Amino acid sequence: xxxxxxxxxxxxxxxxxxxxVDLTSAGMQAVNEVILSKAGSNVELIPEIAxxxxxxxxxxxxxxxxxxxxEMYGYRGEGHVALAASVEFxxxxxxxxxxxxxxSDMRRGKLAARKLWGNQASVLVGDYLxxxxxxxxxxxxSLEALDILASASAVIAxxxxxxxxxxxxxxxxxxxxxxxxxAKTAALFxxxxxxxPVLAGADAEAKRAARAYGMALxxxxxxxxxxxxxxxxxxxxxxxxxxxxxxxxxTLPVILAIRRGKPEDLAFWKRCLEERVVEEADLEKxxxxxxxxxxxxxxxxxxxxxxEEAKAALETxxxxxxxxxxxxxxxxxxxxxx
Amino acid sequence: xxxxxxxxxxxxxxxxxxxxVDLTSAGMQAVNEVILSKAGSNVELIPEIAxxxxxxxxxxxxxxxxxxxxEMYGYRGEGHVALAASVEFxxxxxxxxxxxxxxSDMRRGKLAARKLWGNQASVLVGDYLxxxxxxxxxxxxSLEALDILASASAVIAxxxxxxxxxxxxxxxxxxxxxxxxxAKTAALFxxxxxxxPVLAGADAEAKRAARAYGMALxxxxxxxxxxxxxxxxxxxxxxxxxxxxxxxxxTLPVILAIRRGKPEDLAFWKRCLEERVVEEADLEKxxxxxxxxxxxxxxxxxxxxxxEEAKAALETxxxxxxxxxxxxxxxxxxxxxx
Numbered sequence: 143x144x145x146x147x148x149x150x151x152x153x154x155x156x157x158x159x160x161x162x163v164d165l166t167s168a169g170m171q172a173v174n175e176v177i178l179s180k181a182g183s184n185v186e187l188i189p190e191i192a193x194x195x196x197x198x199x200x201x202x203x204x205x206x207x208x209x210x211x212x213e214m215y216g217y218r219g220e221g222h223v224a225l226a227a228s229v230e231f232x233x234x235x236x237x238x239x240x241x242x243x244x245x246s247d248m249r250r251g252k253l254a255a256r257k258l259w260g261n262q263a264s265v266l267v268g269d270y271l272x273x274x275x276x277x278x279x280x281x282x283x284s285l286e287a288l289d290i291l292a293s294a295s296a297v298i299a300x301x302x303x304x305x306x307x308x309x310x311x312x313x314x315x316x317x318x319x320x321x322x323x324x325a326k327t328a329a330l331f332x333x334x335x336x337x338x339p340v341l342a343g344a345d346a347e348a349k350r351a352a353r354a355y356g357m358a359l360x361x362x363x364x365x366x367x368x369x370x371x372x373x374x375x376x377x378x379x380x381x382x383x384x385x386x387x388x389x390x391x392x393t394l395p396v397i398l399a400i401r402r403g404k405p406e407d408l409a410f411w412k413r414c415l416e417e418r419v420v421e422e423a424d425l426e427k428x429x430x431x432x433x434x435x436x437x438x439x440x441x442x443x444x445x446x447x448x449x450e451e452a453k454a455a456l457e458t459x460x461x462x463x464x465x466x467x468x469x470x471x472x473x474x475x476x477x478x479x480x
Numbered sequence: 481x482x483x484x485x486x487x488x489x490x491x492x493x494x495x496x497x498x499x500x501v502d503l504t505s506a507g508m509q510a511v512n513e514v515i516l517s518k519a520g521s522n523v524e525l526i527p528e529i530a531x532x533x534x535x536x537x538x539x540x541x542x543x544x545x546x547x548x549x550x551e552m553y554g555y556r557g558e559g560h561v562a563l564a565a566s567v568e569f570x571x572x573x574x575x576x577x578x579x580x581x582x583x584s585d586m587r588r589g590k591l592a593a594r595k596l597w598g599n600q601a602s603v604l605v606g607d608y609l610x611x612x613x614x615x616x617x618x619x620x621x622s623l624e625a626l627d628i629l630a631s632a633s634a635v636i637a638x639x640x641x642x643x644x645x646x647x648x649x650x651x652x653x654x655x656x657x658x659x660x661x662x663a664k665t666a667a668l669f670x671x672x673x674x675x676x677p678v679l680a681g682a683d684a685e686a687k688r689a690a691r692a693y694g695m696a697l698x699x700x701x702x703x704x705x706x707x708x709x710x711x712x713x714x715x716x717x718x719x720x721x722x723x724x725x726x727x728x729x730x731t732l733p734v735i736l737a738i739r740r741g742k743p744e745d746l747a748f749w750k751r752c753l754e755e756r757v758v759e760e761a762d763l764e765k766x767x768x769x770x771x772x773x774x775x776x777x778x779x780x781x782x783x784x785x786x787x788e789e790a791k792a793a794l795e796t797x798x799x800x801x802x803x804x805x806x807x808x809x810x811x812x813x814x815x816x817x818x
Contacts, residue, residue: 183638183641185638185645186645187644239603239604242599242603243599243603243604261599262580262581262644263641263644265580265581266637266644267637267641269577269610269633269640270634270637270638270641272607272610273630273634273635273637274634276614276626276630277627277634280623280626280627280630285618285623288614288618288626289615289618289619292611292615292618293611294611295607295610295611295614295615296611296612296614296615297611299605299607299608299610299611300523302607303521303523303525303526303608304523306525306601306604307524307525
């Protein structure tokens with residue numbers, strides 16, 4: 143038999159969330175069962191749409207954060223499963239409403255629910271999932287966890303409204319952009335990580351650190367996502383890019399490219415993002431301008447910075463396989479782009 | 481000085497909610513302050529839209545139910561104010577989303593928020609108000625009240641999805657219609673009335689009775705609303721009628737008119753409600769058919785029946801001015817139509 147090389151030491155292996163997936167697999171199976179049962183309803187359309195979203199293969203990173211941060215503090219109950227499912231429902235409700243707001247046609251490579259069932263059903267089924275999420279949280283019975291998740295719910299919506307106000311406004315500052323992504327994305331990562339130690343009865347420092355980890359991870363995640371929408375730093379472009387340009391979304395790659403670009407390029411950005419006239423060759427031009435100004439590379443650099451912040455926050459959490467897996471999840475999120 | 485005639489004895493006076501308004505006026509002033517402060521946000525659009533809705537002059541019947549049912553059980557804290565404000569936020573969020581779903585142009589005689597700020601902002605500000613509602617409930621700290629209101633939130637959305645499925649389907653049964661209005665309207669009235677005794681620490685029988693009162697009142701309220709959309713039983717038609725016909729909504733007046741009408745009228749209903757081709761003279765014809773079949777009169781009769789049920793439920797609640805005012809509120813709701 144060959145020598146067993148501890149995987150965690152094998153630095154040449156690409157970062158993966160497989161360790162996190164393995165560690166939380168029992169809990170995630172329970173989460174999936176809860177999701178399927180709570181997305182049920184006698185009203186036909188509801189389980190139909192819910193199943194569409196649930197089977198569309200998200201990574202379920204957020205609920206895994208809740209399970210992992212609860213388990214690493216020795217939580218032995220069932221409440222973390224319900225809270226993790228609630229977190230995923232909140233996320234799914236946001237996706238349903240986002241697609242209506244963005245008028246998106248696709249979601250994770252499949253037709254968006256709103257294209258299949260209409261905007262009306264997407265709005266209402268989102269509301270239903272949010273209501274079910276709160277019911278599940280109430281059943282768990284932790285007012286502290288409820289407070290954290292209810293606050294996240296309001297903050298997410300606030301971030302989305304802020305984003306709507308900033309859309310198609312090329313004078314949006316980097317500071318404003320960071321406020322938007324902190325609210326619309328990072329707040330749920332932060333809440334998902336924080337409710338774990340809350341449920342486990344951990345101390346204030348543990349909750350603070352778990353929250354800081356989730357927040358920084360969420361920021362890194364969104365920055366990477368925004369870079370990927372322009373193909374990231376790689377020169378071979380995948381499919382499904384350019385949505386943000388077509389939707390007039392002002393993300394960091396755009397903000398940096400405009401700020402550092404030549405004044406004569408401003409008319410191009412105005413036409414694409416403010417007047418919403420985007421032609422066939424414009425995506426390529428936008429990407430070229432972003433490479434010229436190092437806008438994409440620096441977006442990724444910022445994501446790496448938040449990734450380091452996330453890992454630093456982990457240092458006060460209990461050492462062990464969960465902490466290692468959470469650290470690796472940070473690298474995985476960033477490795478999507480580089 | 482003249483003799484003081486007790487107002488409650490004056491049976492010739494038309495039913496009014498003025499007694500309920502007077503009894504809850506101190507609490508409602510606090511509710512309005514909470515609403516204005518919690519609808520605030522640094523994100524400009526949010527208080528703008530919230531103020532538009534809040535100033536548009538709804539009667540605030542739902543939060544008054546919460547205040548009255550708490551006060552009649554001697555509740556002396558501040559929690560009922562926050563719960564009442566939460567109930568109003570849930571209702572306002574529903575209105576915002578409803579207008580998007582129904583593609584309504586008007587709401588309470590003013591332009592609907594979605595016409596002023598767009599569907600996108602209406603969806604997201606609705607989400608924000610719902611998040612704030614849950615935050616307020618969490619602050620009150622009653623898991624039992626939270627459970628009641630979170631359940632109502634899911635049930636309301638379920639009712640709206642059910643209504644969407646029934647829209648433009650003239651085979652919708654009366655039973656199905658009753659399920660829809662119980663979920664989309666009466667569930668919030670029921671929850672609003674139930675959380676009062678919950679907060680006051682009243683017994684199970686008190687909670688059950690308050691809930692039954694709210695549920696029956698909500699059903700009566702919606703039946704009256706649906707009759708009013710066709711001008712009620714009066715022959716002089718006010719403005720703002722005919723929305724349901726134009727939106728293809730299948731309400732009890734329509735269901736009764738179809739079931740009792742001549743087979744040759746079916747083509748008319750199909751064209752209006754299923755094919756959504758509604759011409760200038762169609763509303764008048766629809767109303768004439770409803771009068772011929774006594775569809776409107778019987779819708780109101782059913783509302784009266786639920787009104788009696790609501791008043792019967794009050795009998796086990798503590799006698800006094802609150803109970804009298806709640807009984808009168810039932811008559812007021814029904815008097816809108818007759």
